Amino acid sequence: MASTESSRAAIETQKLNLWYGTFQALFDVDLEIKPGIITSMIGPSGCGKSTFLRSVNRINERLGYVRTTGSIRVHGRDVYAPEVEIIQVRKQVGMVFQRPNPLPLSVRDNILFGARLHGEPAPKLSSSQADEIVETALQKVLLWDKVKDRLNQPAIGLSLEEQQKLCIARLLPVKPQVLLMDEPCSALDPAGTEAVEEMIWELRGDYTILIVTHNMAQARRASEECIFMLLGKVIEHSPTDELFVTPGDTRTADYIEGRYG
Amino acid sequence: MAHNAGALDRRDTAWYVDKAVEWLVFIGGISAIIFIVGIFVFIGKEGFGFILGRFDFAEFFFSPRWTPTSLTNATYGALALIVGTASVTGFAMLVSVPFSLGAAIYIAEFATGKRRETLKVLIEMLAAIPSVVWGFIGLSLMNPLIISVFNVPLGLNVLNAGIILGLMAAPIMTTIAEDALKAVPDGYREAAEALGATRWQVIRQVVLPAAKNGLVAAVLLGVGRGFGETMAVLMATGHSINIPSSIFDPVRALTATIATELGETAEGSEHYQALFALGILLFAVTFVINLTADLFVRGIKDK
Ligand SMILES: Nc1ncnc2c1ncn2[C@@H]1O[C@H](COP(=O)(O)OP(=O)(O)O)[C@@H](O)[C@H]1O
Ligand SMILES: [Mg+2]
Numbered sequence: 001m002a003s004t005e006s007s008r009a010a011i012e013t014q015k016l017n018l019w020y021g022t023f024q025a026l027f028d029v030d031l032e033i034k035p036g037i038i039t040s041m042i043g044p045s046g047c048g049k050s051t052f053l054r055s056v057n058r059i060n061e062r063l064g065y066v067r068t069t070g071s072i073r074v075h076g077r078d079v080y081a082p083e084v085e086i087i088q089v090r091k092q093v094g095m096v097f098q099r100p101n102p103l104p105l106s107v108r109d110n111i112l113f114g115a116r117l118h119g120e121p122a123p124k125l126s127s128s129q130a131d132e133i134v135e136t137a138l139q140k141v142l143l144w145d146k147v148k149d150r151l152n153q154p155a156i157g158l159s160l161e162e163q164q165k166l167c168i169a170r171l172l173p174v175k176p177q178v179l180l181m182d183e184p185c186s187a188l189d190p191a192g193t194e195a196v197e198e199m200i201w202e203l204r205g206d207y208t209i210l211i212v213t214h215n216m217a218q219a220r221r222a223s224e225e226c227i228f229m230l231l232g233k234v235i236e237h238s239p240t241d242e243l244f245v246t247p248g249d250t251r252t253a254d255y256i257e258g259r260y261g
Numbered sequence: 262m263a264h265n266a267g268a269l270d271r272r273d274t275a276w277y278v279d280k281a282v283e284w285l286v287f288i289g290g291i292s293a294i295i296f297i298v299g300i301f302v303f304i305g306k307e308g309f310g311f312i313l314g315r316f317d318f319a320e321f322f323f324s325p326r327w328t329p330t331s332l333t334n335a336t337y338g339a340l341a342l343i344v345g346t347a348s349v350t351g352f353a354m355l356v357s358v359p360f361s362l363g364a365a366i367y368i369a370e371f372a373t374g375k376r377r378e379t380l381k382v383l384i385e386m387l388a389a390i391p392s393v394v395w396g397f398i399g400l401s402l403m404n405p406l407i408i409s410v411f412n413v414p415l416g417l418n419v420l421n422a423g424i425i426l427g428l429m430a431a432p433i434m435t436t437i438a439e440d441a442l443k444a445v446p447d448g449y450r451e452a453a454e455a456l457g458a459t460r461w462q463v464i465r466q467v468v469l470p471a472a473k474n475g476l477v478a479a480v481l482l483g484v485g486r487g488f489g490e491t492m493a494v495l496m497a498t499g500h501s502i503n504i505p506s507s508i509f510d511p512v513r514a515l516t517a518t519i520a521t522e523l524g525e526t527a528e529g530s531e532h533y534q535a536l537f538a539l540g541i542l543l544f545a546v547t548f549v550i551n552l553t554a555d556l557f558v559r560g561i562k563d564k
Contacts, residue, residue, distance in 0.1 A: 059455050064373065090457035101452040104471045113466070114456040167452075174457065 010035035010178055010208035011056060015070035018048075018055055020063070025051045027232045029070070033225075035177075038200070038209040040223035040240065042216065044255065048232040049212040050098075053180045056210075057093040058086055075177060091118055094171030096181040100163035102155035102170075107147055110155045110166055111137050115173035133173045141169040142199050161192030165199060179203070181211040185218065197222050216256060220244055228252045304544060308537035311337075315531050316538065325504050329522070329532040337535045339542070341502045345512030348505050349422045349494060350487035356427025357434055357483055362476065364431070365438035370464055388432035392492040399425040399497030413509045417499035420508040425497045426487050434483040441475020442468060474557040481554035485547050491516035515539050 011033040018026040025048050033039050041049050054060040056072055058079060072079050079089045102110050111134045112125070119125055125133070134151065138144040143165045147158065155166055164184055171179060181200070185193040193215075201222055203209060213219050219226055219240065226240040228249075236243060236252045247253040315337070324338025368380050403424065404416035411420075445468050453463045469476070491514070499511025500521070519536050526533040 057455060059451065062451065062454065087457045087459060090455060095455045097448070097452070097455075099448070101448045103449055103452055103467055105467075113453070113458075117456065117458050117462060170456070 008035075009033060009073070010075060011210065012073040012076075013070065014073075016052075016055070016072060017069045018051060018060070019067045020051075021065045025232050026055070029232075029234050031227065031234060031237060033208065033210055035075070035208045036205050037224040038204055038211060038222060039225040039227060040219040041210060041212045041227045041229060042214065042219050042255070043229035043235075045214070047229045049229055050182050051232075052229070053095065053182050053210065053212060056178070056180055057090050057095050059090075059095065061086070091174055092176055093178045093180060094174065094176035096164070096168055096171070096179065096184045098183045099187050100160055100167050102158070102163050102166055105155060106152045107155045107158070107166060108134050108151040111170045111173065114170055118174055137169040137172045138166075140172055140203070141165040142195075142202070143169060159192075161188050161195055164188065164192075164196055168196075168199070168203075176207065178208045178210070181209065183212050183214060186214070193218070216244075228255060230255070301544070304537055304540050307534055308541040310529075311531065311534035311538045312541070315535070321538070325502070327502050327518070329526075329535055335531065337538075339515070339539060341504050342513055342515045342518050342539065343542075344504050345498065345502075346488060346494075346514045346516070348419050348512060349426055349498060349514060350484060352419055352423025352508060353426035353430055353487045354480070354484060356424055357430045358480055360427070361431045361434035361479070361483065362438055364435045365442055365479075366464060368435070369439045369442035370460070370468065384432050384435050387428070388436075390429075392429065392490060393496075395425050395429055396493040396496030399493060403497065407509075411509065415499060415509070415511060417497055418509050418511045419498070419505050422494050422497035422512075422514075423508070425493050426490055429490060429493060430483040430486045433486055434479045437479035437482060438472075438476050441472040441479060444475060445471045478554040478557040481550050481557065485550040485554070488543065488547050488550065489516065491520050495520060515543050519543075 009032040011031065013029050013031045016026055016029040016031075017024065029052060041052070043049055051060065055066075055068055056074065056079070060066045060068075068080065074089070074092055078084070079093075103113060105113065108130075112130055115130075115133050116125065135144060135148075138147060143162060146162060147166075150157070155163060158166060164187070168179075168181075168184070184200070185196050188196060197218060200209065200211065211223065223240050226238065226243045227234060228236045228243065228247075228251075230251055236247065236249050238248065242248075243252065244256060247256060317337075321337060321339050322343070323340055324336060325341035325344075326336040326338040327342060328334070328336045364380070364384065368377055368384075372380060399421050400417070403421045407413065407416035407418070407421055449467050449471060450463050453467045454460075458466065494514045495517035498514060498517065500513050500517055501511045502513050503510055505512050519539055522532070523536050526536065
């Protein structure tokens with residue numbers, strides 16, 4: 001199905017342009033994001049980072065006035081191809097939002113939500129299967145010990161840090177290959193940020209992670225490759241160490257040194 | 262010269278306007294309370310005379326014999342009237358709940374732009390149709406229709422009044438249900454869609470449970486609307502005292518009984534007071550329904 005050449009990249013875009021109505025937010029974005037590593041995406045507010053992420057899982061289309069040209073391939077498959085089922089795309093590509101957004105359900109039901117949607121072949125899970133899914137997912141995000149006595153309580157009652165971990169955990173039973181994270185720590189305090197970062201680092205290897213951050217230190221600490229965007233364009237994409245130490249573009253250097261907003 | 266002092270206690274027009282508005286609003290608010298209490302006292306004064314005197318609990322609630330004008334043996338059994346009102350309202354809800362929830366879900370979750378605005382306007386127009394017009398529709402349109410479709414001798418019955426009342430209650434239910442759906446944060450929908458839920462799965466598993474309280478309130482207010490409705494029910498039920506055994510039987514409603522009989526009774530007579538006792542019953546039921554609906558609506562805000 002996928003050629004060997006394209007299966008190298010987890011996400012590959014070609015000439016991706018995106019308009020909100022008449023406003024163009026992305027310009028000819030060509031990116032190749034490697035599988036199994038953490039890639040960070042930085043750039044000033046409004047440069048199109050969220051827009052890029054939201055077009056990979058096609059959640060942008062909820063708006064109804066978004067137009068996209070070019071292609072986005074996830075593991076070699078064009079997600080905008082006419083025969084593609086949007087549900088399958090979202091199954092493969094999980095997303096974590098800027099504000100933790102647990103569903104108004106219990107902790108347990110949040111974890112099981114995706115699993116129940118996509119359960120195969122029969123969507124009914126036995127309760128022991130369900131227990132196992134919940135525990136595995138929560139273990140993976142280092143949350144199990146903290147919430148194991150509160151599984152049936154509303155997820156809204158957790159702290160923001162716990163909520164965000166839960167929002168990551170609930171993606172895992174769906175077995176996505178790619179995780180998109182849009183400033184996942186921006187609503188958290190420094191301790192929460194550190195804890196979530198550490199946890200994301202743990203997921204490395206099992207998933208391809210693309211994480212947007214406006215926290216430069218975070219990008220440096222927690223990613224292997226880094227993409228710098230400006231005004232809807234990709235300016236630079238290189239190994240994180242290189243990008244921060246010897247940026248290839250003066251605009252990257254300016255941004256890193258804090259000369260943009 | 263008291264220049265500074267003068268500046269500090271100066272009262273310009275805005276101050277007086279502010280005070281005047283404050284008073285007007287206060288009087289408005291207080292008068293609502295005074296009216297409610299006044300109505301209660303009035304109905305109570307007339308009705309309690311009956312309740313404390315002639316009233317026979319078993320007869321009132323368990324006898325279907327409402328024969329207040331009998332000279333030899335006047336009885337005041339409200340059972341048939343209660344059952345009449347309840348059956349019509351119940352049937353109306355069968356019509357109205359699916360229709361209204363469906364419409365609310367469509368408007369809140371699927372329709373966009375022009376279509377949505379048009380639908381909302383149409384539903385508001387439905388709410389503006391006077392109840393006597395609905396009664397007229399029941400009498401002259403539904404009546405012959407029911408007779409010919411179901412091959413029954415009479416088209417003024419539970420079915421007719423239930424459909425009419427269902428359509429009458431639909432706008433308020435739709436509007437409140439739509440508000441309840443709109444109040445569900447969009448982030449929930451986005452989160453569920455990002456997990457790969459289809460739109461129907463999002464609605465079924467996330468939006469409806471989250472809007473549950475508001476939806477219950479919508480249904481309750483629709484029920485309250487049904488209980489209190491008079492004119493259309495009077496015209497479409499057949500207005501005959503009867504415990505219905507099928508939806509094709511005519512019935513008589515509490516409200517319609519009060520409306521038709523009150524003018525023909527002597528003020529202060531036993532019959533007159535008995536009608537007020539019916540009024541107290543209606544008042545109590547609608548009060549409880551509205552209060553419950555209100556508690557449910559509050560439930561949404563607490564979350
Ligand atoms: N829903 C939208 N409708 C119209 N314009 C939008 C919408 N979302 C984002 N934009 C615009 O697109 C540009 C990129 O936004 P965004 O992707 O959110 O940037 P970032 O995440 O890098 O801060 C901004 O100029 C923003 O105003
Ligand atoms: Mg953003």
